[in-house]
Amino acid sequence: MPDFNYFKAERVYNELYYQFPKVFLVSEEYRKMSDSTKIAYMLLKARLQAAIAKRQIDEEGNVYFTYTTKELCSVLNCQKQKAIDIKKNLEKYGLLLQKDMGFNKNLGKQNPNRMYLAELNVTENDIYMLEKFDSDNNQSAIESEGMKITPSSQEKNSSEPVVTQEGMKITPSKNVDKSEGMKIIQEFNNSLDTNRHLIDSDKDESQDRLLLENFVELHSNSQRSNATFIPDKVLGLIKTFSPNYTDAQTTVKTIHNAKYKAEQVTGIKIAYEEIDSYIANPDQGLYNTVLRAYQKQKTEEVKDMQNVIFTYVKNWFVEYPIQAKKAATENSELPKVSLYNYLE
16 A cells, blocks of 8 residues: 555645535535536636736626636546536526627637626525534534543553643553553543533523624624515514524524415415515514414413414415415506504
């Protein structure tokens, strides 16, 4: 077996990498995308960064760049048809736009296409899954710590430890060289581990409290382009009834899923921004619906609060905004349905 080329401590940070978007790992929208297409997106993103530095901006303020099929073939070590298919796949996912720049008479050949790269669509569910993914990875890293090195059990040992570090102890075997006769077993220093756990718990609670306090601002439509459609008034209601940030985020996800299910059941898609064209004061209607769900928890024994919220919100979308849109489509007039007294 040839010598294995181990990473050395002084070399680990000398390598250069392309950035892999984490959302590719969790998003239902992109998970089925081929690995080659994901790699191509990373390559194009790097070219986009170079284009920004060169100020390659069109008349509409959009950044563009060129990346020929020949270049992609060379980097990915693939045939021309595969490179063409990769670009088409990126276009299918709405991540790449190519503009034909016409024939160059001076050079006697076709100008390279001008290319535009789209930002990845990150949903509330993706953010939740990414946080869980990172949390699971961090937990695995913690569980892999706390190792100690102790002598082999072949002979009894009466020697003193030669090195002592936090969570580790190296003890030589009797009558052997100190670099030999060692075995690795897992040991956690109970005192250090307990203290660290208490510190981490306090830190986690403080972070969770801060996130919950700013829940509305973090999810408001006025703050981020990929924010939830849920109005601030409803976000404030969720914040009030949620014991922690994770629970509040789960409720946001539940409301999104309820809307999606309503659209599936009826076969009618509806953007929240257009609802006020069909019914009056939809924000108040959704607020009353979620409030009634929380009220049920106070008056009855509820085993699954998220299921209650899901059912109430799904029925609201089906019976009011979607029904109103359906009626408006079938008739020339757009009826306004008042929801002030809904659930009263």
